[in-house]
Amino acid sequence: MSSATGNKQAAAPASTRAKPANKAEAAADYLDGRLGIYSLAKANLRKIFPDHWSFMLGEICLYTFIIIILTGVYLTLFFKPSMGEVVYNGSYAPLDGIRMSEAYASTLNISFEVRGGLLIRQIHHWAAIVFVAAMFVHMMRVFFTGAFRKPREINWIFGFLLLFLGFFDGFLGYSLPDDLLSGTGIRFMEGAILAVPLVGTYLSFFLFGGEFPGTDIVPRFFTIHVLLIPGVMLGLLVAHLILVFYHKHTQWAGPGKTEKNVVGMPLMPVYMAKAGGFFFLVFGIVAAMSAVASVNPVWAYGPYRPDQVSTDAQPDWYMGFAEGLIRVMPGWEIRAWGHTLNLGVFIPLMLFPLVLVAIAVYPFIESWITGDKREHHILDRPRNAPVRTALGAAWISLYLVLLSGGGNDLIATHFHLSLNDITYFVRVGSFVVPVVVFFVTKRWCLGLQRRDKEKVLHGRETGVIKRLPHGEFIEVHAQLPQDKLHTLTAHEQYEPVELPAATDENGVARKVGLVTKTRAKLSESMFGEHSQIPKPTAEEHQEITSGHGHH
């Protein structure tokens, strides 16, 4: 009897888990037994996220990426990535009877015959424009607040790669319809590839499957645009988000907030509702934009022919700075030994990634200068890192100057300016404007630091004017509450690294390497007395507040 029971138990041992209260719990139990969802949910269901408007910028990137994937899949159902020639006889009368590629004809079909096709095409394009713009602004948010510092440097690189790939996928995307504008963009790319020394001609022939334009480029771009790059981006995006969860979000300094905690509201329910709702807000706004604002009306340009072009040919905005580089560069060409080195095109081609890489490597340069190996989860206010903020502002100004170079023809026609003058301005401005912006921004930050110090030590202006017994008028200042005082003084201030003494303890001259010297110089320029205002100390505050009270 007892042995029989024992056998029965061995055959089907009873679960030690409590009986599920309802069907939903039973389903969760089922999944947990196979996927381990309870352990996953334990760490994440009530995960705390801090709240600040600037933390939504990354969400816009994520959501527009999802919108692009959804609408992109829809477009592939109708788009024919082929350069086979057809004679158009669709419903858009102005192009009736015109020879064109199937790619262009099917784009017209999506725009005029597929109901809602134009809307989806425009949502796809608008979302791409917003996607890259949001990545830019998100990256700037991370840059100016120092959110790239340890432990987040690798996530910064993931984000940078997403931006870089986003650029290229955007370019490939607007190249696909094979209209006159996109074909001109591809021609530009061919010219740029040809400028590469030694291998450029071969690269061009391999990419185009022969001479430009050939019939391979659209189908090849299509695969890269819909499969290769989005696949890589999806992987990077997932890694980016996993790291955001793993590191826990950064937060602003404030009462109760430390480097060892994160203060905010739980994922479920608040951020599920807010972030989930925000997806619909973004999607709704992009859809409404696509209802009222036309983007890339390819039917107006006509099919691509290498001997035709329209004026004001412009790439999408994010390629505008590359366009500026290529437009303002002098036409330097070196011809020697039977070869031509087209520096006028090759230098801009190299500068284009360099401008982007310059911002990508900054976190590593800064951490080398500070030598700081600690984790940082409290964000810097931009004013409290004046040199970093000034460098970022200078970089943005360079970007904008080059962008204006890329739109020199539009600026010339809209503002009745000389195209040549704009080009000369951009040539000089690319060097001068960032320097000016650097110094202005740095001074501005120092001014704001002084104001913070003033506020901490002397309180805020109340607007109340008081007359003293001896006749002097003063404005009454009120002490800031402790949480404000804490917030304004919570930031850390580095001291510049000093070179080791010129001689060691035995009086022998010490060899100081160039690297060490450079680091000390850079450190001095970032944290020296001209680059930050010493923050108020408790002693200074006490002296002023206890001595003669408010003044």
Added chain:
Amino acid sequence: MSHDMSDDKLPAHGAAHGHGETAVADNPFADPGLPAHLPRRTDIDERAANRAERQVSLLFVLSMLATVGFIASYVSIDPDKIVYIFPLGHVSALNFALGMTLGVALFCIGAGAVHWARTLMSDVEHPAERHPIEADDEVRADVIEQFKTGAAESGFGRRKMIRNTLIGSMALVPLSGVVLLRDLGPLPEKKLINTGWEEATPATPIRLVNMNTNEPLKAEDIVVGSLTFAKPGPSALRPAGLQESDEDFQQAIAKDALMLIRIQPEDIKDDKSRNLGFEGVLAYSKICTHVGCPISLYEQQTHHALCPCHQSTFDLSDGARVIFGPAGHPLPQLKITTDASGYLIATEDFAEPVGPSFWERRA
């Protein structure tokens, strides 16, 4: 490099934060700790909460109505219908209706969810502890030990022959992938150097044919101040001349396209250029030498031609010298003359490659 960096120039970590909830009385900057939660109106007033609930529900209902509107628009509006909508102007009625209804349907879901979160869900802030990303020393030592054990057991370091041959095979195997890319395209050979005009010889000249009318051009068709686009006429290789229906039309026209202008011979500053032309009629390549855009803007007073893509400007009265912009060298000029019937002909190819520069291009 890192070993010579000491921590003494770093600010004391957490000096301003470490006090937490126990603010020290003599430090006015000490962290006072998390502020108390201030209730919202909806937290304390049931009527306000009910009102918020109705607002959220109203937004969700609006979304439902908009989706119905989307479907109704899809079914009922003709895709060709154009309507005037202020201030947009004339727009596709279907695109506008679908976009606005979809936009409202999506936006209202989002607005409802966010309003719900902001008014009715708890807004009490909680602190959660952070843990250092770095593992502690014990874990670190353990992992390194495990790795060393694994490496030792594999014999990777000890059996050098296995190691070296493995590295060799792994280094070679990707070559197959590289080799497979060879057939992406043919080799350039002379393709960038020759154009469709290469068939032209003094014995077998090729006529210049108007790009738009397909008619052969006479010198008198080209008047001062005009800009005419031309392509190659009949040749042995193309008995009908270059036609749009030709399979390789796009590749051919990308190199063969000409622009013809006429300048009074005495106004032509460059002797070589004057000799390549015929009685002041000059045939330049239409393809910009910068990155290959077709040049399409011609200033008849100054004889300047401008590329609309990057604004390279060429002086066509001076051998198409670059006078502004990023182009690196002049536009190639095709030598032309006339045949017995007075038609413009070419008797040889361009003397230099057309279009953008490339490494193999000879000066």
